[in-house]
Amino acid sequence: MNRVIYFALLVSLILACATHFLPAQQTLADADWFEREIGDGIIWRYYLFDNLYGKKQSVSYIKINLxxxxVSVKFPYLANSRQLTSSMIPSQFPxxxxxxxxxxxxxxxxxxVTYLRINGTEIPPGGALFSPWGYEGAIALDTSDNTSIIPKPSGGWSKNTTHPDIMACGPLLIINGTIPYDNFNTIGSHCTGRHPRSAVGxxxxxxxxxxxxxxxTELADGMTCEEVARVMDELGCFNALNLDGGGSTTLWGKGEPYNGVLNFPSDNSTYDHQGERACSNAIAVQSIAPKPKTWDARLISKSYKTSMECGEKQTVVFTYQNIxxxxxxxxxxxxxxxxxESRTSPFYDGATWLSISQPARMMPQTAAPGETAVFAFTLQAPDVPVTAIFDEHFMLKQSGIGRIGPxxxxxxxxxxxQSExxxxxxFIVESRVGGKNYGWYSDSGMADSAAHCTAPDCTGNIGSRYSSTYRSVAGLKNSTAAPSFPExxxxxxxxxxxxxxxxxxxxxxxVNHAKGKNTYIIDQTSAANTWVQLGTEAYYFHKGPGGSVVMTNENIDVSGSMYMGAVKFEYQIPVEPQKNYTVNYLGAYESKPVIDGVVxxxxxxxxxxAASGFVQHDNPTIPAAEDGSFKMLYDDEYLYILFQVNNSYLPGYAAPPENxxxxxxxxxKINFFISPFGTSTEPFYRILFCPNISDSKxxxxxxxxxxxxxxxAVGIDWRADRESGFTYNNGLLTIEYRIPFARFNYSGINVARCPHDNEVWGIQPAISNQISAGVWEYVNWEPDNTPSYVMGVPFGGLTFREKTSGVSRWEIY
Incomplete structure (x- = not known):
């Protein structure tokens, strides 16, 4: 196959993953429903649909045998306050x-703000009544505690005298077996838009x-009233009622994880069980505990990284309890x-998985009822040409039974x-699925917006993320672009x-960068869909993760919105150093310098x-009064340094303490600032020589x-090798030194190896030299007009050369 065509097909496949094209349409009958009896006569079912009514749908329901x-039905409520449904129900009805x-x-x-009657007593509303369709039906209990869905009487709910308990809401979804489609269209966007929904029937x-x-959320689109009505109809409801939805939607089951929250509430905009909203009333069902199943399990925890680089491996841990x-x-x-089950995972690790479909064995080897079992295994990220999103699923399976538990x-x-x-x-980090480098984006409390970010080089048709600026009401919101910098x-x-x-x-x-944090207050009322620079300077970022740009509503508290489209990191091409020195390689059988201060x-x-030409560090046009010079060599183990300067004045000093x-x-002081990451990078090693003629050390x-x-005081927990020697004869100071490459092992600057052929490090030799009593000059090799010789960019270049005159390091043997 033509390689260009193959690459195009691969890109198309990855884009399909990234944008989550939907598979074939499903029905409720297609679902492999999870099912658990959570009470006598009470069954909970759940399924995540890839394509139901043309969208991703997450459906949970509880079926109760009246x-x-x-079994009995109750209406917990709070007249003038709110509480999480998962707390309100058990606190009022244990x-x-x-x-x-x-x-x-x-x-x-x-x-x-509808109508509520408890034990024959009307409970006053907590504010202005909702639209009339919002209380056109009710779930009601008669004097015998029979449960039914009823319409509002023509004269209002007070005309109903047969039901001491009435909880009104709306609209009605099914009326005596008929779905009122026209009414949904009349109500408008509340019914015709897709939202999280709660319903009772x-x-x-x-x-x-x-x-x-x-x-x-990205895994659940929500439904219209018509679609919810169709689901209730397929589940057998003859009458059904829409309840409060959106962030309020919560299904609860006693004894289940996450405080009993069974569904995936949306108030945190994340597909998990943590986004529950506090409400003012609920429907509760009382019963007794069910008989336990022979084979059942509960997922207690899962631990994994949500973002990986191409080829990266990670260890994943799932823990189950045998219930x-x-x-x-x-x-x-x-x-x-x-x-x-019958497929190959894109994260399959052939070196560790037991088979194509089974990544790990259970630990320990047995788990009695009530005990836990752990499955720990390795995932290896596939190579992708563009950022791709994968949803990976596993299940617990019992031989001869099939799937058990969740x-x-x-x-x-x-x-x-994340593609390399x-x-x-x-490069750009965009905030929506399908955007550039989306894997490096995260947020808290943000939601999808249909407004596209069309700044130059953005994807332009994927929408954006937004949240409220009303901090005292909505809480603190933030979004983060945290890339792994390529260099x-x-x-x-x-x-x-x-x-x-x-x-x-x-x-x-x-802007969180290697040197600290810079904060900016930006006006989003203008300049939409254009790039706005944060500050005027360039920020230094280390290679890999660690830097980020965070947008928050921390300094605003008014009704409105803030939007995150994308963040651009514009690489600044380094300034080439004026000076370079080539470090030649010493083969195994070539003699090495003796570190004694004698050439x-x-x-x-x-x-x-020898490299020379030192200049004053704050005025590089002025040469050093006493010029220094240096040479370097290296082998597989050591870097060798020779430094010399005609120093007319070198007084002794009191011997320092042992430490x-x-x-x-x-x-x-003769300093060598060395940066293994290049000439225009920040991390450095500093090796300082201070000869003392008083004790010849x-x-x-x-x-x-x-x-x-x-x-x-910074970084003194790193200690260079102290193997050095010096001589001072007739005004010539000579220092010899060697350091093992293995010593370049400081955390974050760890190279700890012999450099590769033509590898370039940064080097800045700098001297604090007393040229006469009380008269000092401060000079460095690479010109630098900053207040200190270490702060300038770039350092000089240090190029390691394995080959000399066309002969390789191995050929010289």
Whole structure:
């Protein structure tokens, strides 16, 4: 196959993953429903649909046998406040087994805004009544506690005298077996838009259905009223009622994880069980505990990274509890792929997986009822040409039984695989699925917006993310672009946002870079869909993760919105150094310099000519009064340094203590600042020589730092090798030194190896030289007009050369 065509097909495949094209249309009958009896006469079911009504849908429902004598229905409520449904139900009815959120309520002060009657007493609303369609139906209990869905009487709810308990809401979804389609269209966007939904219905054979449909997340789109009505109809409801939805949608089951929250509430815009909203009433169902199943399991925890680089490996851990009555064994109980099992995972690691579909065995080898079992295994990210999003599913399987425990979508991971970036290039991080480098984006409390960000080079048709600026009401919101930088260097940072509605001023952006944090307050009311630079400078970022740009609403508290479209990191091409020195390689059988301060015959002949030409560090046009020079060589183990200077004045000084520091060294100081990451990077090693003619010792002091600094207290936990020698004869100071490459091992600057052929490090030799009593000059090799010789960019170049005159390091043997 033509290689260009093959690459195009691969890109198309990855884009299909990234944008999550939907598979074939599904029906409720297609679902491999997870099912658990959570109370006597109470069954919970759940399934995550890839394509139901043309969208991703997450459907959970509880089916209650109203004919069961242990079952009773109650209406917990709060007249003037709000509480999480998962807390309200068990606090008011300790014998409750299941429940769902209730009616519309006053979102500020609490209290229903429909109609509520408890034990024959009308409960006053907590504010102005909702639109009439919002209380046109009700779930009601008669004097015998029979449960039904009823319409509002023509004269209002007060005319109903047969039901002491009435909880009104709306609209009605099914009326005596008929779906009122026209009414949904009349109501408008509340019904015709896709949202998270809650509904309650009663079947003709006397079953109560409590239904939730999740939405507003990347795995669940939500439904219209018509679609919810169709689901309730397929579940057998003869009458059904829409309840409060959106962020209120919550289904609850006693004893289940996450405080019993069974569905995936949307108030945190994340497909998990943590986004529950406080409400003012609910529907509760009382019963007794069910008989345990023989084979059953509960997923207790899962641990994994949500973002990976191409080829990266990570260890994933899933922990289950055996809640059945039979014991498990590693030979019969297995953890396998799901949706479907018969496939190859894109994260398959052939070196560690037991088979194509089974990544790991259970640990320990057996798990009795009540005990836990752990499955730990390795995922290896595939190579992708563009950022791709993968949803990976596993399930627990018992030999001879099939799937046990949670749904086949519960042991689920969404992993973004970030394509490899080429160093030295500008790149963009976008906020929506399908955007450039989306894997490096995250947020808290943000939601999808249909407003596109069309700044230059953005994808332009994927929408953006937004959140409220009303911080005292909505809480603190933030979004983060946190890339893995392809190489060390300086980047200018730009942000762009879409032209969504209600944009506000005073949006806070933090740039977290290697040298600290810069904060900017940006007006989003203008300049939409253009790149806005944060500050005027370029920021230094280390290679890999660690830097980020964060947008927050921390400095604004007014009704409105803020939008995150994209962040651009514009790579700044380094300035070439004025000076370069080539370090030649010494083969295994070539003589090495003796570190004694004496330049022996021939021992430095393999080195390039000495580098000299030191200049004043704050005025590089002025040459050093006493010029220094240096040579370097290297082999597989060591870097060798020879330094010389005609020094007419070199007084001695008091010998420093055994554990001396920078301040204890009072003589001339010869510094070598070395950066293994290149000439225009921040991290450095500093090796300082301070010869003392009083005791004939050359003291070596050292430090390491991830950023350039003048503070001698930074990085002194790194110690260079102190093997040095010096002589001072007739005004010529000579220092010889060697350091093992293995010593370049400071955290964050760890190279700890012999450099490759033509590898370039940064080098800045610098001298504090007393040229006469009390008269000092401060000079460095690479010209630098900053206040200190360490702060300038770039350092000089240090090129390691394995070959000399066309002969390789191996050929010279």
């Amino acid at each position: 004919a069961n004598p242990n 014998n409750a087994i299941a429940g769902i959120n209730g009616t519309y309520f006053n979102t500020s002060a609490g209290g229903h 009663v079947s003709s054979d006397n079953y109560l259905i409590l239904l939730t449909v999740d939405g507003r 059945g009555t039979a014991g498990w064994s590693d030979s019969e109980t297995s953890f396998v792929l799901a949706r479907p 749904a086949d979508s519960e042991a689920w991971m969404r992993i973004v695989v 970036l080429i160093g030295g290039q500008t 060390h260097g300086y980047y200018k940072v730009y942000v762009a946002w879409s032209d969504g509605s209600l944009r506000k001023n005073a949006i806070t952006y933090h 022996g015959a021939g021992e430095w002949d393999k080195a390039e000519a 001396y520091g920078y301040a204890d060294l009072n003589g001339d 050359c003291y070596v002091w050292s430090q390491a730092s991830l950023i350039k600094t003048l503070d001698p």
